[in-house]
Amino acid sequence: MFSRSAKRGDKIAPFYVMELLKRAKQLEATGRDVVHMEIGEPDFPTPQPIIDAAVKYIISGAVKYTPAAGLPQLREHIAEFYRQRYAVKVDEQRIFITPGASGALLLALSASLNPGDGVLLADPGYPCNVNFARFLDCIPQAVPVDAGTQYQLDANLIRRHWHTGTRGVLIASPSNPTGTVIATAALEAAIAEVGRLQGYLYSDEIYHGLVYDEPAETALKFSDKVFVINSFSKYFGMTGWRLGWLIVPEAFIEITEKLAQNLFIASSAPAQYAALAAFTPQTISELEHRRAILGERRDFLYHGLLSLGFAIDCKPQGAFYIYADAKKFTGDSFQFALDFLESEAVAVTPGKDFGSHRADQMLRFAYTTSIDRMDLALQRLSNHLKRINHAN
């Protein structure tokens, strides 16, 4: 047999944070108390009404395939959610329930892009997005972004970086790792620009709902020709269930349905029945309570990092990440993260997991842990910085 792997493997970089996770586990096995600020997953449990709905369904025993596009009731709930929260009307037929936002992104890109097509993405950005494009033999075109555009692509950047092979633009707002939100006018202008260029616009809205200053606008507000990726993982507290959704332009319903049937058969039935309880007033009230807690954490961590000398040139407004500039302390943030973990038992994610633009000076801190734990982490960070200063 051949033991040569496919070429796409060479193009997909491993996650550097995995090395940190492995070392963190080893430290924990020796009894050290590691503060985890690398985790992209809230520490809250799944809301009780969602748990209850899942249990009620599961104990029936009849856990069967659902339609490939998802439970009709769940698609209706999502359409209703868009009406209520965004005042946007979405035909249920355009809504596909998927195995996580991962499944949604795979469907969106594979329904629209051919091998060799280029896709513009912000650098820094979520690394899997780049890898999804590579997986489909498309060409990810990383565009360096900075505070001038809230670390987001805008119409100008899109125009400047578009070339003959470019076919799509992915906008992720709030952004992972920066937590920054695209301005509403900038989103509208970007969508218009992609329309003018006759491209595809993919709007990754998986951190929608987790915004702490003002609500984020959906791309659907400005066009029904965009692809919108969303998820039950983050705002709805359902990470482990692996459930997301994709909204496609009407012209893509047929191909998306065919791809979903073939690639997934269906999404998890327990997760879908659980998610039927995600939009109830009781659940939303709990989620809004959690959002308030996350907002306090954001403020706490933001001020804490600034006071230690990190630079954060665009205040994060959403998700649960702060992307802090450590250039005052290091020119190799991966090594910094390894040393910090070793000396102080705090895990953070190095910038190079999110691209190459200024990656060696950046660190991502996730506020997916309590203020008490973050307070401890900041004390340890302060100690670590003193030690570095002392050594220099």
Add this chain to the structure above:
Amino acid sequence: MFSRSAKRGDKIAPFYVMELLKRAKQLEATGRDVVHMEIGEPDFPTPQPIIDAAVKYIISGAVKYTPAAGLPQLREHIAEFYRQRYAVKVDEQRIFITPGASGALLLALSASLNPGDGVLLADPGYPCNVNFARFLDCIPQAVPVDAGTQYQLDANLIRRHWHTGTRGVLIASPSNPTGTVIATAALEAAIAEVGRLQGYLYSDEIYHGLVYDEPAETALKFSDKVFVINSFSKYFGMTGWRLGWLIVPEAFIEITEKLAQNLFIASSAPAQYAALAAFTPQTISELEHRRAILGERRDFLYHGLLSLGFAIDCKPQGAFYIYADAKKFTGDSFQFALDFLESEAVAVTPGKDFGSHRADQMLRFAYTTSIDRMDLALQRLSNHLKRINHAN
């Protein structure tokens, strides 16, 4: 915006059975009692110990991401299952938990094949397998098979159809739609042949366990360089949970891990915790009881179809399908299926959903319903055939 879908969509045929399903629903809405023999999903509920394990896990509320490769305990259980059931030793590191067998097949093909590579598959066969190859811009090479090789590829067919672009061979046993099992010696020889040709061998074993005459042998018995796809859906009664597994050769662990991280993040946590109870003596005892029931149904339907004049030239030994030759009654089995549904309210799957080889004379009957219901279906089939004869 562009509204042109990706070219891969043109290469993926819709499932003809969907048209039947749609019509069946309409008939049911008017009060007709449709017998469903088109469904590739057992009518048994998920076994109670699996339900109990799921509920126990879910009520904890901490439904979080698992490692991308799956829960370590579940990978160990699967390794132990191979030791006990097949007397085969598999390193846990080679076992990846996936979102259904669909996820396993996507990983296996994408970890090993490059765009343009050819894959040999049996015609008739499960249509999604062909479409997975197309999805990755590989070339499915459908090989017509018949009763002479139990509707399976064998070393001779592989050798004859292998050309310079061919890189892989997919063997699915027991087969969907034929229910036939590859002979153990033929499997061993096929694996040796693919080794000699320096190709990849993918063994789809999702219907393993559901065999009624003698046990099916795993491809791992003959080589640790093959890819094995399996699932909790069929034998373990967990279709709606969407959980499968993939066993890769050691040289593919790294790329498979990277692909799984990027494509899925992780498989469903509730499904994985549920599946921890899939290998307990209590569950296995229930599954073996179900297997006995399915075996009786197989015999009932097999003799029933033969007595009505259908030809079945290779007795199906596994899965829950009989692929019956209706050439005595029709030269257009899709039309036959539509007419039969209309006149007698029984749904079956037309041959053209499984390829093109003799597809217009074949029908797939699934014995995923009780003997009483099948008895009714056979009476209705008898009426339908009489009506046809009368008309001719």
